[in-house]
Amino acid sequence: MHLLSKPTKTIDRHGAGVAANDGWLAAISRLEPSEACTKVGSTPEGLSATEAATRLKKLGPNLVARERKPTIPEEIWNRARNPLNALLLTLAVVSFLLGDVRAAVVIAAMVVLAITTAFIQEHRSNEAAARLRAMVHTTASVRRGPVRADDPFTEIPMDQLVPGDVVRLSAGDMIPADLRLLEARDLFVNQAVLTGESMPAEKHGQSSTSACEDPFDLLNVCFMGANVVSGYGTGVILQTGRNTFFGQLAHEIAGRRVPTAFDQGINRFTWLMIRFILVMVPAVFLINGLTKHDWLEALLFAVAVAVGLTPEMLPMIVTVNLAKGAIAMSRKKVIVKRLNAIQNFGAMDVLCTDKTGTLTQDRIILKRHIDIEGNDSDEVLLYAFLNSHFQSGLKNLLDKAVLAHAEFDERLRVDGGYSKVDEIPFDFTRRRLSVVVRRDGTKHLLICKGAVEEIFAVCSKYCLNGEVGRLDGTHFVAAKEQTSSLNSDGFRVVAVAYKEMEPSKTVYSVEDEADLTLLGYIAFLDPPKESAMEAIAALARKGVQVKVLTGDNEVITRKICHEVQLEAGEIVLGSRIGQMTDAELAEVADRTTVFAKLNPEQKERVVRALHVKGHVVGFLGDGINDSPALKVADVGISVDTAVDIAKESADIILLEKSLLVLQEGVTEGRKVFANITKYIKMGASSNFGNMFSVLGASIFLPFLPMAPIQVLTNNLLYDFSQTTIPTDNVDDEYVASPRKWDIGNIFKFMIFIGPISSIFDYATYGMMLFVFDAWNNAPLFQTGWFVESLLTQTLIIHIIRTAKIPFIESRASPALITTTIIICTIGMTLPFTWAGAALGFVPLPWTYWPLVTAMLLMYAVLTHFVKVWFTRRWGL
Secondary structure: OOOOOOOOOOOOOOOHHHHHHHHHHHHHHOOOHHHHHHHOOOOOOOEEHHHHHHHHHHHOOOOOHHHOOOOHHHHHHHHHOOHHHHHHHHHHHHHHHOOOHHHHHHHHHHHHHHHHHHHHHHHHHHHHHHHHHOOOOOEEEEEEEOOOOOOOEEEEEHHHOOOOOEEEEEOOOEOOOEEEEEEEEEEEEEOHHHHOOOOOEEEOOOOOOOOOOOHHHOOOEEOOOOEEEEEEEEEEEEEOHHHOHHHHOHHHHHOOOOOOHHHHHHHHHHHHHHHHHHHHHHHHHHHHHHHHOOHHHHHHHHHHHHHHHOOOOHHHHHHHHHHHHHHHHHOOOEEEOOOOHHHHHHHOOEEEEOOOOOOEOOOOEEEEEEOOOOOEOHHHHHHHHHHHHHOOOOOOHHHHHHHOOHHHHHHOOOOOOEEEEEEEOOOOOOOEEEEEEEEOOOOEEEEEEEEHHHHHHOEEEEEEOOEEEEOOHHHHHHHHHHHHHHHHOOEEEEEEEEEEEOOOOOOOOHHHOOOEEEEEEEEEEOOEOHHHHHHHHHHHHOOOEEEEEOOOOHHHHHHHHHHOOOOOOOEEEHHHHOOOOHHHHHHHHHHOOEEEOOOHHHHHHHHHHHHHOOOOEEEEOOOHHHHHHHHHOOEEEEEOOOOHHHHHHOOEEEOOOOHHHHHHHHHHHHHHHHHHHHHHHHHHHHHHHHHHHHHHHHHHOOOOOOOHHHHHHHHHHHHHHHOOHHHOOOOOOHHHOOOOOOHHHHHHHHHHHHHHHHHHHHHHHHHHHHHOOOOOOHHHHHHHHHHHHHHHHHHHHHHHOOOOOEOOOEOOOHHHHHHHHHHHHHHHHHHHOHHHHHOOOOOOOOOHHHHHHHHHHHHHHHHHHHHHHHHHHHOO
């Protein structure tokens, strides 16, 4: 779980950490802005660079506890602490106490092998991943001396902030630390991650005059972890990092992450194996004790069997696969913030995305500036320019396109007499923004720019060639026809209106956006990406359906979809979604490809509706309006250029905003999942087969089928052969479609494949007893079964890893082939060495080898045909 998204707990408003700061915060809130700065040793102009560096050295970076890099001992401990290692170490202690020191050493060696391999691989991967995550910047606007005249604020990494810094806030920003506002304008802050309250809270910069028991109700204090919904302001930082309210709760919140489907699947498999152990081990102990009459030896053998059934390499296999996948995805410009998101990435079958920057080039150009009759108008351009120039909030791509319009910039400089009076910031309900300017002491001019429908709603007049007239129904019809025509040509249209105000008025609000005069329109072009068509087709081939969720209107959205060959079909509008129940929306969302004119809450509802229909949903977004959907998606995807709240809400960050990059990441996610499930299916089927083999042998043999130390050695060698599974190749056919976690399928695979190994184990028993007369030669029998068991278990890796014919149609990675050869060679030569003699093995007769080779070939062929049948019926 991200610290800034998907919390499972809100801060206790009466907890000790909160109570300790209540009085101090309340006192700060009652001070005037300049006095508040003095209280923290600062000024409204901020700190000098020298003072900031001194404080940073003394107080440390602005990071919560979760973000501190773990030490090497902590990394080793994190790898060591899991139920499987605890079980194995317990069995090692039991063996030692029972006098079987060799068994205890082998079991401990297995634990050390698993922990060491996981630590080395993960440490190396974490170091690389940390360097990659450093490419994803989260910055803050801070005022530090010496102050520049043109722009007193500069962008610095958020972790470099210190108490006393003065920061600027605007829509889309994260609150970088606990701070006292100095000034604010229509500033609304979402504190849901802290308080659980979904409605944004309005904040201001004036000193507080009323008593307030709850610090989160202080109107001039903002807390780290919240984000700015609309408006703008400046504030002086009071506390940073672990001293913030959010930092105090970081360990608790981070530790309560809700398990993903991937986590739950791994846990279910682990407990499935543990249940086998709980049934198998007592049965083996009782049968051998009753039949062999040596209860101590029976107990040691049961302990060895328990070790053999334990999937001790599972944590290592999972960790290394995920870390390796993260590094591989980074080479494709995909940065993974949360490793477990990789599985959801591969399982994703629906990708919801905005069209801007994914289907289009994200390179918006201002092409037209026209009056209400469609004629070019410099006045419309001037008013649009003034609006974009003076607004203080988050400048979107449309504003940047207006400001970068070269033709206008050469002919007009806004420095010539215009000054800002006030501003009414943008929000996603009004979908418009107003600034109020004056020039040379004349009347104030309120200039409003926004979505066409929303501007129409507050206009009563029009201006054409300097003449003002009353708007009527015919004008609205003509305007809608004109904007629809522009939309159908791929233009994004924004309306511009104005209103003259008396100079005596200095503070403006949304109520002033009424009785405006419609001036005209500005039209932008955002050409479709050349790669979009290819990417959509590639995702479709991989079983991922692309759905467009946009705030734009349906006409321009249909135009763009047509150009990238995405069949839009019926486009569902946000107004219609607002009238649907959740059940109705689920049905509509399942069959609809394009949704238009959506607000943030409606995007979130669509994602939730797709969950109801059983889809694994990815959401790609980069704006503040995308953060609710990013949080509820199975995998939230954003880009390095996104607003802070979008990057913090996302699980995966793209360094390039492209669906083509995304589909390459999906492939890597599926490869990771494939290699994890290889181990799980192999372990499940092998252990299930061993259960039958050991139980049967224990019933009719006059001695143990293998000595406890031999069972443990077999398992240790087998474990080593599995350490290279994360490097294995994956068939193209496997990554061609989404892969979901299916414990039921794994159980069926275990039932059908596992007993095959038992068939050949019993054939080996018969061979050793009736061909080599091992009834009274326990070492010979045990050696023969040890070799056959190790060879078949090692061979099964290559059978199960692919749905194709192994070694012919699909080959394993060189590393996996190498470890297979090494382990098989050790297994075959061990009985002829002094180490083998120490383990109780004896040399095998030469006639054993052709017979065991024939059994291995028959085993491989039978397992392959059962696997093919199983794959055709249920999938692999």
